[in-house]
Amino acid sequence: MIEPALDAYMAELGRAARTASVALARATTHEKNTALHAIADEIDRRSADILAANARDLAAAAALDAAMRDRLALNPARIASMSAGVREVAALADPIGIVTDLAYRPSGIQVGRMRVPLGVVGIIYEARPNVTADAAALCLKAGNATILRGGSEALHSNQAIATCVHAGLGRAGLPGTGVQVIATTDRAAVGAMLSHPEYIDVIVPRGGKSLIERVSREARMPVIKHLDGVCHVYIDADADLHKALEIAFNAKCQRYGTCNTMETLLVHADAAARVLPPLIAKYREAGVELRGCAATRAIDPDMSAASDEDWYAEYLAPILAVRIVGDLDEAIDHIRQYGSQHTDAIVTEHLGRARRFLVEVDSSSVMVNASTRFADGFEYGLGAEIGISTDKFHARGPVGLEGLTSQKWIVIGDGHVRR
Amino acid sequence: MIEPALDAYMAELGRAARTASVALARATTHEKNTALHAIADEIDRRSADILAANARDLAAAAALDAAMRDRLALNPARIASMSAGVREVAALADPIGIVTDLAYRPSGIQVGRMRVPLGVVGIIYEARPNVTADAAALCLKAGNATILRGGSEALHSNQAIATCVHAGLGRAGLPGTGVQVIATTDRAAVGAMLSHPEYIDVIVPRGGKSLIERVSREARMPVIKHLDGVCHVYIDADADLHKALEIAFNAKCQRYGTCNTMETLLVHADAAARVLPPLIAKYREAGVELRGCAATRAIDPDMSAASDEDWYAEYLAPILAVRIVGDLDEAIDHIRQYGSQHTDAIVTEHLGRARRFLVEVDSSSVMVNASTRFADGFEYGLGAEIGISTDKFHARGPVGLEGLTSQKWIVIGDGHVRR
Numbered sequence: 001m002i003e004p005a006l007d008a009y010m011a012e013l014g015r016a017a018r019t020a021s022v023a024l025a026r027a028t029t030h031e032k033n034t035a036l037h038a039i040a041d042e043i044d045r046r047s048a049d050i051l052a053a054n055a056r057d058l059a060a061a062a063a064l065d066a067a068m069r070d071r072l073a074l075n076p077a078r079i080a081s082m083s084a085g086v087r088e089v090a091a092l093a094d095p096i097g098i099v100t101d102l103a104y105r106p107s108g109i110q111v112g113r114m115r116v117p118l119g120v121v122g123i124i125y126e127a128r129p130n131v132t133a134d135a136a137a138l139c140l141k142a143g144n145a146t147i148l149r150g151g152s153e154a155l156h157s158n159q160a161i162a163t164c165v166h167a168g169l170g171r172a173g174l175p176g177t178g179v180q181v182i183a184t185t186d187r188a189a190v191g192a193m194l195s196h197p198e199y200i201d202v203i204v205p206r207g208g209k210s211l212i213e214r215v216s217r218e219a220r221m222p223v224i225k226h227l228d229g230v231c232h233v234y235i236d237a238d239a240d241l242h243k244a245l246e247i248a249f250n251a252k253c254q255r256y257g258t259c260n261t262m263e264t265l266l267v268h269a270d271a272a273a274r275v276l277p278p279l280i281a282k283y284r285e286a287g288v289e290l291r292g293c294a295a296t297r298a299i300d301p302d303m304s305a306a307s308d309e310d311w312y313a314e315y316l317a318p319i320l321a322v323r324i325v326g327d328l329d330e331a332i333d334h335i336r337q338y339g340s341q342h343t344d345a346i347v348t349e350h351l352g353r354a355r356r357f358l359v360e361v362d363s364s365s366v367m368v369n370a371s372t373r374f375a376d377g378f379e380y381g382l383g384a385e386i387g388i389s390t391d392k393f394h395a396r397g398p399v400g401l402e403g404l405t406s407q408k409w410i411v412i413g414d415g416h417v418r419r
Numbered sequence: 420m421i422e423p424a425l426d427a428y429m430a431e432l433g434r435a436a437r438t439a440s441v442a443l444a445r446a447t448t449h450e451k452n453t454a455l456h457a458i459a460d461e462i463d464r465r466s467a468d469i470l471a472a473n474a475r476d477l478a479a480a481a482a483l484d485a486a487m488r489d490r491l492a493l494n495p496a497r498i499a500s501m502s503a504g505v506r507e508v509a510a511l512a513d514p515i516g517i518v519t520d521l522a523y524r525p526s527g528i529q530v531g532r533m534r535v536p537l538g539v540v541g542i543i544y545e546a547r548p549n550v551t552a553d554a555a556a557l558c559l560k561a562g563n564a565t566i567l568r569g570g571s572e573a574l575h576s577n578q579a580i581a582t583c584v585h586a587g588l589g590r591a592g593l594p595g596t597g598v599q600v601i602a603t604t605d606r607a608a609v610g611a612m613l614s615h616p617e618y619i620d621v622i623v624p625r626g627g628k629s630l631i632e633r634v635s636r637e638a639r640m641p642v643i644k645h646l647d648g649v650c651h652v653y654i655d656a657d658a659d660l661h662k663a664l665e666i667a668f669n670a671k672c673q674r675y676g677t678c679n680t681m682e683t684l685l686v687h688a689d690a691a692a693r694v695l696p697p698l699i700a701k702y703r704e705a706g707v708e709l710r711g712c713a714a715t716r717a718i719d720p721d722m723s724a725a726s727d728e729d730w731y732a733e734y735l736a737p738i739l740a741v742r743i744v745g746d747l748d749e750a751i752d753h754i755r756q757y758g759s760q761h762t763d764a765i766v767t768e769h770l771g772r773a774r775r776f777l778v779e780v781d782s783s784s785v786m787v788n789a790s791t792r793f794a795d796g797f798e799y800g801l802g803a804e805i806g807i808s809t810d811k812f813h814a815r816g817p818v819g820l821e822g823l824t825s826q827k828w829i830v831i832g833d834g835h836v837r838r
Contacts, residue, residue, distance in 0.1 A: 022755070025781065026778060097778060103800070105798060105799070105800055107793065107798060109789050109793055109798070111793075111798075111799045111800065114777065114778075114785075116781065116811075118811050118812065119811065201812065202812060222812040242834065243833070246834055246836050247834065249836075250836035254836070254837050358533065358829055359445060360444075360445050362441075362444065362535065362538075362827075363827065364827055364828060365827065365828040365830060366533075366827060367829070367830040367831075367832065368829075368830070368831050368832065369831070369832045369833050369834055369835065370528050370832030370834075370835045371832075371835065371836040371837050373836070373837035374528055374832075374835070374837055375828070379530075379837070380524070380530045380828065381524055381530065392620060393620065393621060393812075393813050393825065396825050396826060396828070397827065397828040398828070406811040408782065408783055408785060408815055408816065409784040409785070409794070409799065409815070409816040409817070410784075410787075411784060411785070411786040411787070411789045411793055411794075412786075412789070413788045413789030413790075414788050415659065415661065415788055416666075416789045416790065416793070417666055417668075417669030417670075417789075417790040417792070418673050418790050418792035418793055418798070
């Protein structure tokens, strides 16, 4: 049960967001960009206030571990990167109002589709104040109103950033209620948000797995979510040795903690003797712990044995599971059974198998001869991403501005009626 | 609580569908079309069996009202139209595998999107056996496995049609479990379906409002749904008289019981004296009951007064609510407040107001100088529709093959790694 006062507060935010969404949906590109530049300017201008608010949050958060404190902490460089991010969103093309496929039908009417905002987007995230500016900017550019619920440890930081956002919206003549930051630290506020599909059209949870699982379970509206990133690289029999070494090393070692990092390496039996020894040497040099199947350990007996759990593992650490497979089908079956439908790559010079891998691997990003680390909104040209979706419905993979929009049908006639 | 035996049955169907979905996702266009033609041929060949099964259903359904019996009843013409519908789906372009926007990025990789099936589609419908063939054909063409739950009154008819579908799939070398019809009449089967998001990726309820509301409330997976169709025509001050009369009459009178039929007519005050008298005469001649606002009744005192409920009403009958508004803003506000975001049209020769109406009316179809009756998959060129969505997430408006698909990202490199 949600406490009535909290529910009333949430309903009030929801109604205000719904009203603001009408104004934001019809705001011109110029108005939205003016607001974004004004928000960025306010963030720069009020950076001392934001730092002071952040210091209060940090002082109250002495119990947090070092990694969480680091995510919570702001400094002048991080504030500058926040305002720069908002200006980058202003520079993106406005997706709203784009009409596609407008064509005449046999009846004489013209039918096409127009890109439109989703309405009200709810964002639930942890104690990372930069998400407040980021998410607000993307939703605003896509013509949506936003209700933001950040981690309670970042309350003062988020409120200070919200002040900048409201000032910027006001300077562009747009309603301040277009971006609302939930002002209570009551943990039940998340539950209250998730129970109002009439006010919030879609929820984007950004954070750890337990947050995302909770939101998916409780939300009564659609969720754009990202669960695991158990990514694979499959080195085919016809892989080029140099490309295989480069890609398999980069996919694991360029960064360990990201969702598009390779967690399991699959190698065709005919390529193993040629590829694995130099690759294992590179991983060892980088300090990566290897866990292999029996066939892999026959090549390198120093490796520990991989268990079934290793094939399912998202290590987010310098650990790699390695398996030798008999053919492409076995590789695809492994990915289907153990993967998380995030990002998987094949290294091969064989066109037929590249083509099959692209079609048959059912992941949000499927790659040929490229590192899984490329699965990212900036690398894909989206400019910025609100998240990476591992679902298929609506948006899949990196979700940028377009994922925050929908399309309506438009029909233009000249007195046409249906016979 | 779902009974364990029923839940186990549903899980078995779900696992079989999930396995079949892999084969259907990689089935070639030729294989899918071969299956569709074979299904159509089987329906024609076994029409006597289908009619016999339908006779059993009709005999057991003596208690149904005449409209429901009519929807349940098959005859040779209806069976021929069923097989013709399946052949029409075979003739549609295959959306699966289409790659769009493949472009080079600054890093040197090529990034694009490939259209892919959703996976397993669940369809829940009432006692209309033609939906069994229809929905199975559309889902199959889009590369999805399907679990069908038809109204229990149509059980024998649906099983007879399912026999044709399985035979057709088999003749194309595709798994019969690609289309499964739930064989129990246990009403709890719907609840069991809705509780398995791990087996069913999306649910499409087709039927009355109570069915759709129940499915929306209980489903733990996304739902493509259609609630109300409270459609408006707004006759602007600058409307052409002839076009206004044609469109307003057609939108109401071409068919009364469809979701894209106009239920409320809005007329600009400056157009009322010119438009309403001849239009009212036409409606009266067609037997349409009119309910008006005070200003409308000042023009035609014979009309009864519209209440607030009339503005919300989806009559699906020869009844029309009529309101005179002061300007375009008032018309848009009325549609926002009382409409169902289905289909709304403006009649005007004024380009600026047409442009504003197209942008500002937030409905799945927005029209200029055309009858709302055009909001339909066939009229829009989709070929066939699985339903009309009044949601914004994923698919909006008439949902054809494309709405049963998603897009994944594909990346093509030549040894590219992230720096």
